[in-house]
Amino acid sequence: DSGVTQTPKHLITATGQRVTLRCSPRSGDLSVYWYQQSLDQGLQFLIQYYNGEERAKGNILERFSAQQFPDLHSELNLSSLELGDSALYFCASSVAGRPQETQYFGPGTRLLVL
């Protein structure tokens, strides 16, 4: 158990809908990262937050957005969902978001768009 929690574990929705994924980092970690894992793309970095501020952006679509709240939990919002958005979404956390730090991953949210 990494100490990172994610809810929900599974999510089934329809095309065009909007969903919100939630992540709570390990106790004491200030930085949160979001990743998407699909069969054909592997693990892809989406976005990083540090203490409430956006720190880095990766391959995140404009239909996707995220935020980190004062209690340090983070939410990833996915809108206008398409079939291709079906994937595992992981959250990770690290102490201060520095490049040399280890990121600890949560159990993931499996999203199925029908």
Added chain:
Amino acid sequence: EDQVTQSPEALRLQEGESSSLNCSYTVSGLRGLFWYRQDPGKGPEFLFTLYSAGEEKEKERLKATLTKKESFLHITAPKPEDSATYLCAVRSAGNMLTFGGGTRLMVKP
């Protein structure tokens, strides 16, 4: 742009048959090379971090090594419970962790 290539894509071993997984990387200013283990449907589980060429780390039957261009994950006398996908990732001065495609390891009893 950082790049990570892992080989082989899949590896079948008999229990007790030692082998190595390869991770080749291209990165501008390596800040860390990370090995993770991932079981089906689960989140990646941290194994090792290596920071500079020549560094080695060990944990039970696993040993990770690092050169300037690649890293190896050596598995000694594997057991069926070592079956998983092993992921390698690199981090440069930017804040992206770039993952390789993984090696799917299957250990038969």
